Amino acid sequence: MSENINKGNKKAPKTRAKDLTKSSDQCLRDIMTGKTIFPGPSTKFLHYLGLWRCGNNATILSEGSRSSKSMNSCYQETLNYLYSFANYETQPEGRAAANFDLRRMEALLMRLGNPHRISQTIHIAGTKGKGSTAAMVAATLTAAGFVTGLYTSPHLIDVRERVRVGDGLISTVDLTRLTNILKPEVAAVNAEASFGTLTTFELLTALGFMYFAEKHADWQVVEVGLGGRLDATNVVSPEVCAISVIGFDHADVLGDTLEKIATEKAGIIKQGVPVVSAAQPPEARDVIAGICRDRHCQFIEVGRVITYQETDVLSERQRCVVHGRLGHYELDLPLLGAFQQANAALAVGVLEVLMEQGCRLSPQNITDGLGGVRWPGRFQVLNHQPLVVVDGAHNLDAAVALKRAVETYVAGKRTKVLVLGVSADKDYRGLIEVLAPLFDIVIATRAVHPRAFDEIALAEVCKDFSRDVRSMPSIARAMELAVGLAGAGGFVCATGSLFVVGEALTWADRPGH
Numbered sequence: 001m002s003e004n005i006n007k008g009n010k011k012a013p014k015t016r017a018k019d020l021t022k023s024s025d026q027c028l029r030d031i032m033t034g035k036t037i038f039p040g041p042s043t044k045f046l047h048y049l050g051l052w053r054c055g056n057n058a059t060i061l062s063e064g065s066r067s068s069k070s071m072n073s074c075y076q077e078t079l080n081y082l083y084s085f086a087n088y089e090t091q092p093e094g095r096a097a098a099n100f101d102l103r104r105m106e107a108l109l110m111r112l113g114n115p116h117r118i119s120q121t122i123h124i125a126g127t128k129g130k131g132s133t134a135a136m137v138a139a140t141l142t143a144a145g146f147v148t149g150l151y152t153s154p155h156l157i158d159v160r161e162r163v164r165v166g167d168g169l170i171s172t173v174d175l176t177r178l179t180n181i182l183k184p185e186v187a188a189v190n191a192e193a194s195f196g197t198l199t200t201f202e203l204l205t206a207l208g209f210m211y212f213a214e215k216h217a218d219w220q221v222v223e224v225g226l227g228g229r230l231d232a233t234n235v236v237s238p239e240v241c242a243i244s245v246i247g248f249d250h251a252d253v254l255g256d257t258l259e260k261i262a263t264e265k266a267g268i269i270k271q272g273v274p275v276v277s278a279a280q281p282p283e284a285r286d287v288i289a290g291i292c293r294d295r296h297c298q299f300i301e302v303g304r305v306i307t308y309q310e311t312d313v314l315s316e317r318q319r320c321v322v323h324g325r326l327g328h329y330e331l332d333l334p335l336l337g338a339f340q341q342a343n344a345a346l347a348v349g350v351l352e353v354l355m356e357q358g359c360r361l362s363p364q365n366i367t368d369g370l371g372g373v374r375w376p377g378r379f380q381v382l383n384h385q386p387l388v389v390v391d392g393a394h395n396l397d398a399a400v401a402l403k404r405a406v407e408t409y410v411a412g413k414r415t416k417v418l419v420l421g422v423s424a425d426k427d428y429r430g431l432i433e434v435l436a437p438l439f440d441i442v443i444a445t446r447a448v449h450p451r452a453f454d455e456i457a458l459a460e461v462c463k464d465f466s467r468d469v470r471s472m473p474s475i476a477r478a479m480e481l482a483v484g485l486a487g488a489g490g491f492v493c494a495t496g497s498l499f500v501v502g503e504a505l506t507w508a509d510r511p512g513h
Contacts (some may be wrong), residue, residue: 023055067504079159082446087200088226089154090450100230101195105202109235111185112206115213117121119149119220121236122350122485125228125265125327128245129278129343129488129511132335133244135345138221140369142166144361149212149220151205151233151242156377156502159452163208167374170207178210179203205232207242226317227254229267240353241268241297242346243277245339246284246425247397271295276349278342279303300325300349308345310338311454313408322348326355327363332371337379337405344370377501379405386486387413388479390505392498396427402495406438410501416489417441418463419484424453429461431496436465439493441485444471445478475503 001144049476106333110118121139131152138150148166155161159168182203190197205225212220222230222238227250246262255260269275269288275297277288285301292299300306310321313336320341322329331344348366355361379402382388387410393402410416418439422428436442444459446452459471472478473492482492494504 006225007103012035015348017234024290034256040458041457043089056214061200071172074176078176081183082159082200082203085164085198085200085203088316089201092141093442100235102230102232104195104198105205105232105235107192107195108185108189108198108202108206109209111188112182112210113267116204116209116220116236118213119217121238122219122221122240122242122245122354123224123233123236123238124222124350125224125268126242126246126278126400127265127395129263129339130223130242130347132340132343132378133242133346133350134221134223135375136344136370136503137242138219139373140347141219141221141367143366143369147206147215147220149215149217150219151208151212152223153204154498155202156498157446157506159204162204163211165212165217170211174214174233175207175210178207178322180262182206183209185216199232202232207391210234214232221352222347224265224268226250227264227267229264231268234268238268238270238273239357240350241270241273241275242350243268243275243280243288244346245278245342245397245480246280247395248397252425254278258283259287261293266291269295269297272297274298274300274353274411276300276304276306276346278346279409298353302342302345302349306345308341310341320344323349324352326347326352329363329366329370334371334373335375335378336381336409337401338408339401339405340378358436376505377498379409382500382505383483385488386490386492388482388483388508389494391493391495391500392412392501393435393495394426394497396430396434399431400453402493403434403438406491406493413476413491415440415486417443417486417490417492419443419445419478419494419500419504420458421445421447421455421478421494422453422496423449423451423499425451425498428453428496432462432465435495436462441464441468441470442466443478443482445475445500446473448496449497449499452497452499475500476507479504479507 037158094450102334124134134150134152138148141148150164151162153162155278160175186198222233222236224233228234246258246265254264258281264286268290275292278290279302289299306323308320308322310318311322318333318336320331322345323408329348333340347370348511351361351366366382369374372470375393377390379391382390391402393399416439420442442457442462444462446455455471459469462469472481479494488493494500
């Protein structure tokens with residue numbers, strides 16, 4: 001379908017490599033063992049693409065040369081390799097702005113043949129809601145028949161969640177072989193280290209671009225990891241940029257005022273590229289509007305040009321109407337919370353820009369796509385008796401949104417239990433102050449994560465805002481206790497970080513839960 005989109009796009013057209021002489025088995029063996037030799041950067045991408053395609057339908061197990069145990073070992077080695085680099089998601093020390101330099105990411109991608117330039121791009125930044133918005137846009141493009149890549153972070157349970165095409169995650173085999181292609185290029189960039197050494201997030205971002213190129217994605221929807229201006233994803237040349245709600249987070253890198261944070265987020269805005277923004281605090285809006293003027297960008301705002309209103313709330317869905325610039329859309333969303341209505345309006349704004357650019361999307365595509373979106377961990381209902389919900393709220397703005405959702409959906413529940421785990425580098429006191437008074441019991445706990453705040457210390461803080469505070473050393477034990485305390489007619493909410501949500505989802509998937 002690529003030929004139907006943005007015929008005036010200046011990006012290089014997708015080119016399929018010619019068949020190579022190697023057999024697929026030999027090709028796959030060479031890739032898995034890292035023995036493949038490639039020519040220089042100017043032609044490298046086509047050769048990579050040919051090698052990827054020739055092994056695309058094969059699996060390691062079907063070769064007969066590797067056992068399931070061997071494949072698992074290869075995949076674990078891949079994970080060990082990826083996590084052997086600086087990882088600011090687990091160890092925030094050292095993630096000062098001075099340590100971020102896009103030039104090393106550009107050097108790596110050039111050595112790979114610039115796979116990030118193959119697919120057309122939607123780039124999304126923001127503090128709250130950018131992942132949900134990205135998932136909505138990707139779901140709609142997929143529903144319209146486009147091959148669509150989605151790159152998001154962080155993951156809840158499995159690192160492969162970050163890289164998906166359509167409804168499928170990147171496979172362990174694909175992640176392993178693409179990493180083996182990546183390794184010598186990473187070594188070369190790091191050996192020179194002109195702009196610092198590569199990080200785990202930068203490697204994962206490159207892998208996402210490589211995979212989308214392999215799959216000949218028509219579109220890649222790319223969520224910013226941190227900030228925007230210096231984020232590893234900010235190497236793309238997008239068709240449209242979107243900025244979700246901006247609030248206080250990552251002040252150590254982005255700054256301690258909304259103006260400073262907005263400046264970093266708006267760093268994704270490119271000359272002449274349309275920008276769709278959520279309704280913003282005045283300080284953030286002024287920054288975004290000013291940058292759009294300076295860069296001659298169309299500026300489209302939810303709350304002004306695009307509006308929405310709720311029409312109905314069900315047990316696991318909600319209905320709303322979004323009034324866009326090109327039409328009105330009656331949406332039946334499978335994601336709960338008023339904040340998801342705002343995210344849907346932002347997604348509609350992005351999709352309407354694509355329609356204006358020539359993308360063959362219909363109003364029905366938008367209705368179907370947003371009606372079928374899946375985005376776990378955002379006010380997600382896991383059980384009904386008791387009602388068990390998980391939500392990734394991890395900053396003050398998200399806590400306020402979660403409070404509104406609890407007040408909307410949980411009226412009448414008898415015993416309300418909060419399972420709370422937070423990261424030590426967050427404003428957890430503000431979050432506790434907002435959420436704890438809504439619940440009868442608070443269970444302080446911690447995720448298995450280096451940044452997790454000690455549950456005993458967390459319980460002491462919670463006592464300032466709740467009369468009944470318990471502590472548990474693991475998410476699983478906290479969830480077991482919470483369900484027992486709530487009873488069939490009660491309510492349990494696990495929140496505080498996406499790491500808590502991931503472990504709660506793992507607990508819920510165990511037999512008997």
